[in-house]
Amino acid sequence: MSQKTAIITGGSRGLGRDMALNLAKDGVDIIFSYNTNTTKANEVISEIEALGQKAVAFPFNANDYKSGQAFIEQATNYLKEETGSPNFDFLVNNAGTGTFNRVADTTEEQFDEMMNVHLKSVYFLTQAALPYINTGGRIINISSGLARFSLPGMSSYAIMKGAIEVFTRYLAKELGERKITANVIAPGAIATDFAGGSNKDAEKAAIISSITALGRVGEPEDVGGTVAFLCSDRAGWINGQRIEVSGGMLV
Numbered sequence: 001m002s003q004k005t006a007i008i009t010g011g012s013r014g015l016g017r018d019m020a021l022n023l024a025k026d027g028v029d030i031i032f033s034y035n036t037n038t039t040k041a042n043e044v045i046s047e048i049e050a051l052g053q054k055a056v057a058f059p060f061n062a063n064d065y066k067s068g069q070a071f072i073e074q075a076t077n078y079l080k081e082e083t084g085s086p087n088f089d090f091l092v093n094n095a096g097t098g099t100f101n102r103v104a105d106t107t108e109e110q111f112d113e114m115m116n117v118h119l120k121s122v123y124f125l126t127q128a129a130l131p132y133i134n135t136g137g138r139i140i141n142i143s144s145g146l147a148r149f150s151l152p153g154m155s156s157y158a159i160m161k162g163a164i165e166v167f168t169r170y171l172a173k174e175l176g177e178r179k180i181t182a183n184v185i186a187p188g189a190i191a192t193d194f195a196g197g198s199n200k201d202a203e204k205a206a207i208i209s210s211i212t213a214l215g216r217v218g219e220p221e222d223v224g225g226t227v228a229f230l231c232s233d234r235a236g237w238i239n240g241q242r243i244e245v246s247g248g249m250l251v
Helices: 014-025 038-050 065-083 108-132 155-178 194-200 202-210 221-230
Strands: 005-008 029-034 055-059 088-093 133-142 181-187 242-245
Touching (some): 014 038, 014 088, 029 065, 065 088, 088 108, 155 181
Parallel strands (some): 005 088, 181 242
16 A cells, blocks of 8 residues: 555644644654744654654745645655655645634725635645645545634634635535545634634633533544544545534534
8 A cells, every 4th residue: 555645734733733643643644834833843743753654844824825836836846856756645724813803893904814814725725736636535624613603703714614615515526537535624613722722711611612512612632533534545435525523513
């Protein structure tokens, strides 16, 4: 069996880090992006190498779609030097930031940032990656529970995540002839540093727990295993689907 490689955006911390570690535990080599924190990126590389897999990280600014294209170029050039082929197996579009503002207060700059980070850069990074994804590969995009339920202040972020869900279905349709699947994972509220880390706040965590069937806030390790499953042979017939990983939030 040939060695599998995954490319993950935003892999240096939070959900992306856990996705990278779960895939590495399954024997997958990892290429991931980070924004500015080289120290955190190097820590994740060391963790993956300790699991016996190869890892390398390149910078990517999700607010600039051209940066995503440059990231894919760096990743595929690295693969060609290392393995003789620029091709890889799994693409996980995870990088993102959050903004909290009600519709009445959202500025054009804030809206454009959410569009650039969560929609435009994902679209064109994926486009740049398509020629290099192996037959039978997998694309996993990250949406949010907020595309299904609505909480005040998250409109511009959630709009872009809704668009990503539509984009994913189109990828599934268009890439079927290459046996490449495309699916969406939609996390619920997760206790990470995302959007200022507010889900770690005790008061907010209590509210989230009260509206979640399993009675707690999500943790990064609740999500990474689902990504690893979708990249496994066991998930080969799952395609064009939205899988919410929220512990039953607002069911």
